[in-house]
Amino acid sequence: NENYARELLELFTMGPFDRQGQANYTQRDVEEVARALTGWYPNPHNLRVVHLSEGFDDGIKTIFGRAGAWGYDDVIDILFEERAEQIAEFISRKLYQAFIYAVPDEDVVSELADVFLGSDFEIAPVLRALFRSAHFNDERCFGVQIKSPVHLLMGFLKEAEPDYYPPSFMFFTLLSASRVLGQHLLNPPTVNGWEGHHSWLDTNTLLARWSTTESVIVVARFFFVTLTERVLAALPQPVSAGAVESVFTIPVALAEHLLPVPVEVLDINAPAEDFAGDLVNHPIPDHVIDSPAYVSDLARLFLGGTPWYEWNLYGTMGTPMLQRYVNYLIQLPEFQLT
Numbered sequence: 001n002e003n004y005a006r007e008l009l010e011l012f013t014m015g016p017f018d019r020q021g022q023a024n025y026t027q028r029d030v031e032e033v034a035r036a037l038t039g040w041y042p043n044p045h046n047l048r049v050v051h052l053s054e055g056f057d058d059g060i061k062t063i064f065g066r067a068g069a070w071g072y073d074d075v076i077d078i079l080f081e082e083r084a085e086q087i088a089e090f091i092s093r094k095l096y097q098a099f100i101y102a103v104p105d106e107d108v109v110s111e112l113a114d115v116f117l118g119s120d121f122e123i124a125p126v127l128r129a130l131f132r133s134a135h136f137n138d139e140r141c142f143g144v145q146i147k148s149p150v151h152l153l154m155g156f157l158k159e160a161e162p163d164y165y166p167p168s169f170m171f172f173t174l175l176s177a178s179r180v181l182g183q184h185l186l187n188p189p190t191v192n193g194w195e196g197h198h199s200w201l202d203t204n205t206l207l208a209r210w211s212t213t214e215s216v217i218v219v220a221r222f223f224f225v226t227l228t229e230r231v232l233a234a235l236p237q238p239v240s241a242g243a244v245e246s247v248f249t250i251p252v253a254l255a256e257h258l259l260p261v262p263v264e265v266l267d268i269n270a271p272a273e274d275f276a277g278d279l280v281n282h283p284i285p286d287h288v289i290d291s292p293a294y295v296s297d298l299a300r301l302f303l304g305g306t307p308w309y310e311w312n313l314y315g316t317m318g319t320p321m322l323q324r325y326v327n328y329l330i331q332l333p334e335f336q337l338t
Contacts, residue, residue, distance in 0.1 A: 005034035014086040032061040036070040088113035143260040143337040149181035160220035247311040251298035270297035277307025
């Protein structure tokens, strides 16, 4: 059976071709690896895998030009001895695609592959090098990945105070919702996993993403006050959540916290109307007027026609306004990115 032999080479170690387009292995290599992997059987009673010598092909196999009565462990050694550079680049490219972007920067991949080779194929040093690199922290790498359903839901549940939910609720929410959104946990569509990236979004899954996260908002609505307090307290110049002027800080702070892109690039569908209420006796603060337009746009959107001086985070209007505003943010295209 050549299935696992081919998957071992094609999906889990080196891929079919190197960067120059040269084949990393031949059909003969696949056949010989398959022979070396014979003899392994699952025990139907305890589901453990055992090796039975009577099922093993103990003949001479030639893998990447090396002949011997190779078995499973020999195959692994030969792969990493004969195709070390190809494996290092292939796995480094997968790590880049998982943590940065679907289209890799091949120069960065080569640097990671060198780290991989130098660390004798330890993955931790590769990830450490990637996460500490200037490339990883480049603003151009922010907001370029489409969140998987699990990433979307776990991230949002974390923001909505997950300690509030019993573990059973968390588990079944993730299990059922992620399945609806196209990621059935522990049951990928192929042995290669989920295709990811653009495949996560279509006209059906986008609507499902909105409705799913909106349902979390309904359940966790009162905890967005706590989220707001945390966000304001973490600002470089902390803002008192109870201060009336916080209404001009909260919309921007929440947008910056929940979205992976700068607020200034958002396409804000702000109300055409000016701030409501008596602006003669309660003028808009000068620092708001002098700020970029998105500060006023988000504040007016957040207020929804309520006079700014009547705002109170802890009043009867506070929680519904937060709920409505967070719901607006999660329906922005940028919320689907990371």
